[in-house]
Amino acid sequence: MKLLIVESKAKAKTIQKYLGKTFIVRACNGHIQDLPTGKHKEARKAMWASKADALPEPPWDYTQRAKKTVDKLVKDASENNVDEILLATDPDREGEFIAWRLQELLGGIAPCKRIVFHEITKPAIEAALEKAAEIDYNLVDAAKVRRFMDRLVGYLTSNFARSWRLKSMGRVQTPTLGFVVDKELEREAFIPTPYFAVKVESEGLTFNARFHESDENDAWRDREGKFDASRTNDADLANECFSALKDSDSLNLSEVKVSTYSRKPQPPFTTDALLQAAGSRWSGWTPKRVMRVASELYNAGHITYIRTDSTRTSTSARESMRTFIETEWGTDHLGKGVMGKKTDAAQDAHEAIRPTRPEIIAPPGIGTDDLTLYQLIWARFAGSPMNKSEYQRRGLPPTVAGFSKTLRGTYSWRTPPGWEAAYANVPTTS
Structure with missing residues (x-):
C-alpha cells in the first residue's frame, strides 16, 4: 500500500478515483510547519545563520491544527502498512517546502518520494508516479529565504508601522503599494492638454x-x-x-x-493574463474570485496548474486541440500558432493555464462560475493555434x-x- 499526500481535500478526492485501492490519497491542507513565533525561546536567535554562506536552521513549529493532520497521516500509514509515501504537494517553492517538512515528519514510517504533476488527470498522475524522485532542496532553500524575509522584513517593519498607526508591511504588499503611490503621484502631476473635438x-x-x-x-x-x-x-x-x-x-x-x-490570436493564459481578461470582461470578477474558481477547476482536474508565468503548453495538448479544431471547423481555421514572448524574469516552471481535455468545451456537472471561467480558458487555448480573424x-x-x-x-x-x-x-x- 502506498500513501500519496496532496495539499487539498478536493484534489485528494479526484486522484483517489484514478488510483484505486492500492493507494491511500490524503490531504495535508497546505503548510504543516512554519517558523516559530515570538513565544518560542529560540525564535529570534534562530533567524540568523551561524555562517556567512549558510541559511539559518531554525526549529519549525506546527501551524494551527496541523498536528492533528500529521497524527492522522501517521495513523493511516501505520494501520495500512504503507511501504512508500509519495509527496504530491503543489509544483512550486511552497509545495517543495511542504513536501520537505512532511518527509522530515513521516520519513521514519516509510521511504518518501517526491512526485510533480501540472494537471490532475489520470495520465498525468500515472506519468508522475513513474518519475518519482527526490526533493529539490534548491527550491526548499528558496522557500526558506522567502519565509525568512517575511519574518525579518515583514514582522519588524509591521511593528514599526503600527507604532505610527499605519497598516502592516510585507515582502509583497509594500513594494506593490510603492508602485501604486508612484502611479498616483504621476497622475497628480499630469497636466492635461486641452483640445476641441466634434x-x-x-x-x-x-x-x-x-x-x-x-x-x-x-x-x-x-x-x-x-x-x-x-x-x-x-x-x-x-x-x-x-x-x-x-x-x-x-x-x-x-x-x-x-x-x-x-x-x-493571443497565447494561452498566464496567471496575470487570466486575471486581467476575466476582470475586464465581466463585472465583479475580482482577482480573489477568479483564483477561487480557477482553483476549483484545477482541483477537479479540468485545467492545468493555475500559478504560472509561462505561455508554453505541452506538445500532446496542442496536437489534441489542433485535431479538435480540424474536426469542428476545418483545416482552413488552423494557423501557425502563437506563443507569448518569454522574459528574463519568467520562471517558466509550469505550463500555461489550459484545459486538460481540449475536446471538452463544457464539462458536465460544474457550477455556473466554474463553467464561465472554464469556457474563457478553453477559448483562449483553442484560439491560440488558429488563423487570424x-x-x-x-x-x-x-x-x-x-x-x-x-x-x-x-x-x-x-x-x-x-x-x-x-x-x-x-x-x-x-
Missing part, C-alpha cells in the same frame, strides 16, 4: 471631424508628440464645424475607401456644407472568423 452620429455611424493633417504646423499633438486628426487647438475651427453640422440636414459622401485588417473595413470621408474639411467614419465587419470562432460560447456578461 462628432456627429448618422445612420448608426459616428463621424469625427478631421481638423488637421500630420504635416500641418498647427496640428494637435499631446505631450508625447502623438498626432490626432480629430482634435484641434483652434476653437474657431471647431465652432465652424459644429455650426455647419447643426445647420445641415445631410452629409455628402463622394467616395468609399476599401481596406482590410486582421487580428492575431480577417475584417473588411470601409472608410467614409463625408463633407458638410459650410465646413472646408472632411469628417471621418469607419464601418467594419468580420469575414473569416479565424480564432474568434473559439469564443462563441464565452459569455459576454456574468
Whole structure:
C-alpha cells in the first residue's frame, strides 16, 4: 500500500478515483510547519545563520491544527502498512517546502518520494508516479529565504508601522503599494492638454471631424508628440464645424475607401493574463474570485496548474486541440500558432493555464462560475493555434456644407472568423 499526500481535500478526492485501492490519497491542507513565533525561546536567535554562506536552521513549529493532520497521516500509514509515501504537494517553492517538512515528519514510517504533476488527470498522475524522485532542496532553500524575509522584513517593519498607526508591511504588499503611490503621484502631476473635438452620429455611424493633417504646423499633438486628426487647438475651427453640422440636414459622401485588417490570436493564459481578461470582461470578477474558481477547476482536474508565468503548453495538448479544431471547423481555421514572448524574469516552471481535455468545451456537472471561467480558458487555448480573424473595413470621408474639411467614419465587419470562432460560447456578461 502506498500513501500519496496532496495539499487539498478536493484534489485528494479526484486522484483517489484514478488510483484505486492500492493507494491511500490524503490531504495535508497546505503548510504543516512554519517558523516559530515570538513565544518560542529560540525564535529570534534562530533567524540568523551561524555562517556567512549558510541559511539559518531554525526549529519549525506546527501551524494551527496541523498536528492533528500529521497524527492522522501517521495513523493511516501505520494501520495500512504503507511501504512508500509519495509527496504530491503543489509544483512550486511552497509545495517543495511542504513536501520537505512532511518527509522530515513521516520519513521514519516509510521511504518518501517526491512526485510533480501540472494537471490532475489520470495520465498525468500515472506519468508522475513513474518519475518519482527526490526533493529539490534548491527550491526548499528558496522557500526558506522567502519565509525568512517575511519574518525579518515583514514582522519588524509591521511593528514599526503600527507604532505610527499605519497598516502592516510585507515582502509583497509594500513594494506593490510603492508602485501604486508612484502611479498616483504621476497622475497628480499630469497636466492635461486641452483640445476641441466634434462628432456627429448618422445612420448608426459616428463621424469625427478631421481638423488637421500630420504635416500641418498647427496640428494637435499631446505631450508625447502623438498626432490626432480629430482634435484641434483652434476653437474657431471647431465652432465652424459644429455650426455647419447643426445647420445641415445631410452629409455628402463622394467616395468609399476599401481596406482590410486582421487580428492575431493571443497565447494561452498566464496567471496575470487570466486575471486581467476575466476582470475586464465581466463585472465583479475580482482577482480573489477568479483564483477561487480557477482553483476549483484545477482541483477537479479540468485545467492545468493555475500559478504560472509561462505561455508554453505541452506538445500532446496542442496536437489534441489542433485535431479538435480540424474536426469542428476545418483545416482552413488552423494557423501557425502563437506563443507569448518569454522574459528574463519568467520562471517558466509550469505550463500555461489550459484545459486538460481540449475536446471538452463544457464539462458536465460544474457550477455556473466554474463553467464561465472554464469556457474563457478553453477559448483562449483553442484560439491560440488558429488563423487570424480577417475584417473588411470601409472608410467614409463625408463633407458638410459650410465646413472646408472632411469628417471621418469607419464601418467594419468580420469575414473569416479565424480564432474568434473559439469564443462563441464565452459569455459576454456574468
